[in-house]
Amino acid sequence: MEHAELDALLTPEAMTLLDGLDPVQTTNDVARVVTRLRAAGHGPELVSAVVGQSRLRHRAAAKFGEFAGRMLFTRAGLEQATRMSVSAHHAGRFARAGLRRVADLGCGIGGDSLALAALGLDVLAVDADEVTAALAAYNLRPFGDAVEVRHGIAETTALDGVDAVWLDPARRTTGHSETRRVRADDYSPSLDWAFELASRIPAGIKLGPAHDRDALPEGSEAQWISVDGSTVELVVWTGTLARDGVGRAALVIRGGSAHELTAPADTPDEPVRELGAFLHEPEGSIIRARLIGDVARSLGAGPVAEQIAYLTGDADARSPFATTFRVRETLPADPKPLARALRERGIGTLEIKKRGVDIDPAEFRKKLKLSGTEKATLFVTRIGARRTAILADRLE
Structure with missing residues (x-):
């Protein structure tokens, strides 16, 4: 725009x-x-x-x-904005910490500021792009004097009277429509600056979920977030916004419900098990936070193979942190015999999932030439040194 x-x-x-x-x-x-x-x-x-x-x-x-x-x-502003279901959780953390005035540095179109102001917090919203800042001012106008919007850059923003900051460093090139991702070294403001600020004032820093874990600041809380099956972001919390004893957290939001799993650090995995009657697919935030072991223990399950984030067991157990499937059988992973087996079973609607194997599910589906009225889920994965196809039914 x-x-x-x-x-x-x-x-x-x-x-x-x-x-x-x-x-x-x-x-x-x-x-x-x-x-x-x-x-x-x-x-x-x-x-x-x-x-x-x-x-x-x-x-x-x-x-x-x-x-x-x-x-x-703007198109880019909408694509990069935090979902309201997520920003509401972030705002709640600021409110519970007793913080009254928050600086939203890199506010974009104002989505996170909107959530903060809706909980009664005073907000200083700042964006480096003049057009985006103008749109944020429009979007935040219902909150009157509780929200101040400025056109400026994070590094030179005066933080007098501010209790905490929310930072969403720009991870894409500038623009209002087509943008591309940049390397972590090219974020704006820089992560070195953001982490240094966060060491002096309580902060939440929004990053991509695949951010290098080894580059996270010591003593912070790292929280990965999944929404309706997609892992959407990582937030680094510092100061009073970081919870005591929590180093790793996975927040899972589906529909109108939210569940969270926390731990002081990465949790140990369970031993590998032979394929059982059930297969469990952990949420992406659980995998990123490396809390798979805790989920496995709650389900009485273990991984199907080393470094493969599918869990298996014989108990019909459920968890808000994983999706459960009932295993039908294993089938050849080669497309020709697999296609023949699926036709014999009348499967015309097939959800394809893969881990640890180099296939394109869309191209793989074309080779199967599906037909029939039945539906199922197919997991193509590695068990030991062998590629394996597991036919299963999703359990609600």
């Missing part, structure tokens, strides 16, 4: 048009709405800004729910 589009959008006329539009979801919707608005005499910049925002609001509903219909976005 350029300044001209922002100027066109932040007008009473544009906001009235935007709020009056039906959802714009498809390219046909875009063509229809653009034609109607242009025919009504609205200029091309105004129409482009309004229709673009309507599409972004529709996409944003997955992250922001009902809030999306009252917010403004």
Whole structure:
């Protein structure tokens, strides 16, 4: 989004048009709405800004729910924003720690600041991009004087009167639409600066879930987060925001429920077991936090092989930290005999999962030429030195 589009959008006329539009979801919707608005005499910049925002609001509903219909976005800002279900948990941690004023350094479109302000905290929201800061100011306007939005960089922001900071270093190139990931050494602000600040003031630092564990600051709490099956982020907590005795944490959010597993450090794995009646797939945050051993012990299970994060056992046990499947049988992992076996069983709908083997599930599926009315899950993995296919049924 350029300044001209922002100027066109932040007008009473544009906001009235935007709020009056039906959802714009498809390219046909875009063509229809653009034609109607242009025919009504609205200029091309105004129409482009309004229709673009309507599409972004529709996409944003997955992250922001009902809030999306009252917010403004850039494409990049929406992609990089924290989901509301996650930011609410972060904000709750600041509130429980008794912190009253938080600096959100790298606030983006204001999603995390929104969650903080919604819990009654005062917020200083700062972003290095002028357009993004303007959108954050719009999105946070309902909170009045409780939120101050500034266009500026984290490193030079005065933190007088601030009790804690939330840092979301830019992990992609600058821009409002197409961006690409950068190396950890190129984050802005730099991680050296962020970690040094976090050693002096309570902080939460949002990082990618695959961030190098050996590069995390000593004495901090590392919390990995999964949402509806996807591992979305790692947060490093310091000072009073880090919980006593917790070095590793995995937060699992599914639908309207949340569960967390914590430990002082990585937990030891269980011994490898022969394939049993059940297969358990731990959540990604559990794997990243290296808490698989605790989940295995709670399920009476163990890994199917060394360095493979599938657990197996004979007990019909369930955990919020893993998805459980009932094993049907093992089958040849070679596509030709496997395809024949699946046809014999009438399986036409197949979920394919893999670990420890170099296959592309989409390409592998094409080779199977599925047909039939039955459905199942296929695990392709390594057990010992052998590639193995495990046919199973997902248990709800």
